[in-house]
Amino acid sequence: MNEAAHPVVLVLYLLSAVLFIFGLKGLTRVRSARRGNAVAALAMLIAIVGTFVEMGTFDPWWIFGGLLVGGLVGSFAAVRVQMTAMPEMVALLNGFGGAASALVAASNLWLLVIQPGVPVRAFDVLGGSSAATTVLSVLIGALTFSGSVVAWGKLSGALFDKPLLLPGRHVLNLLMLAGALGLGGWAAFAASDLGTIAILVVVVIVLSLALGVGLVIGIGGADMPVVISLLNSYSGIAAAMTGFVLSNNALIISGALVGASGLILTRIMCVAMNRTLANVLFGGFGAEVAGGPAGADAYGPVRSGGAEEAAMLLEAGDSVVFVPGYGLAVAQAQHTVRELADLLEKHGKKVTYGIHPVAGRMPGHMNVLLAEADVPYEQLLEMDVINPELKNTDVVIVVGANDVVNPAAMKDKTSPIWGMPILEVHHAHSVVVIKRSLSPGFAGIKNELFEYPNTMMLFADAKKALQEMVREYKEIMG
């Protein structure tokens, strides 16, 4: 397509690619981030304008109908979605990106090979690279779509978020992958009967959809940060493959940028859990633990207290660190945290937040929630920054986090989470853990932090506990 394209179109595509890169560059700083996003949106507009210039005549109904429907659905979702539901939203958008790329590749195949009605091999019409990348685009796009829908289901609670481990699932997945590639290769390079090609492509799509389900269904809810990042990457790679199909560099460049972004995030998430990508994808982590999950009976004596005692600790301390986890999102407690933090700051106490990279259900999940509650981003400290400070911290308040503050990761070589970098809150003078019960976190293991002498458990819903702490604290301070 590009060889024949008008020079103006090519210049517009180049401009668009450059602006995408500038847009991403804007995201390297909080202050320039919003402008960066706007620049990327402008880049998209320019690419679309370029395409309209290239198309010349077209049937406006299909084109503008699609733009209108998609635009309305997307805008509505973007305006309405709760910040706590951002992982679900991103999961769905990953899937839609994959689906769009697969559909474009399939449409191109239909238009050029099947629609003319003359028996011919796809290879003879499209050429080798376009025929091969058509198969890859359909395969990756379709598995990104179904995998993302499963991830969405697990995140939104529509599906069970524990891993579903079918016997022989790795063999099954491998067979589906081999089948999709083999049949796809046949459709692209060997078959010349148009009916056969069409059926093969449909079978490839079905196999790829099943493969996407098979790959994600065995992965547990708290491993979703890795899964979403990886699917994010796949959606970019699918777009790049479609770029190869159409020989369109704008798609190749943008797809590559997204693919790289997803891969980097995937790596960061894996490092933060001290696990390999293979272990996350194939390990079925969190499904079963030797000797069964650790319940309340696994614990020795645990000190528990109420909001009043917690408020007294806060009153006596000068520095307070909040450590949020997924429980904060579930309880929608971000605004209450901020309310308490405001009170503390008013009385001259230093308040910061310690954010573990995998806290929540996607990269940066906690930061977005706290930003929603108007917490200044300067107070959101990364694990490596906050850890040395924790020794000199008077009170740490853990809200709905568990495995990421478990000292077993540093002390118990036999622990499943051994070696995972944690927030070392046990070094603080006192720790208040707000939690509903002693039930285990995702790793299914006991958290020995709860038994430490400087730890106080506050058994309650996160939001209610924080509201009571606000009230008690006000009472103490008069």
Added chain:
Amino acid sequence: MTGVLLFGIYVFVLAIFVGFEIITKIPPTLHTPLMSGANAISGITIVGALVAARTTHPDVATVLGFLAIVFAMINVAGGFLVTDRMLKMFGGKKK
């Protein structure tokens, strides 16, 4: 044809390197907006989708193209808008 493919691979590989360079510099605080922004950018498939749905004689290819436009446009509109909504909060009211 090989020339076009090879050129495409050049572009792909170089773009991945540019992506790695820039994206490793993005702070963890902004990782969620980065992902939703990436969603929007992967909506670039809309360029291919528009071409796919262009025919004046509607056929299966047109319907597939139409669906592709819908999905890609959800990504473009939803991705950029929700990213802006998040980033507005980050820039937000300073104390």
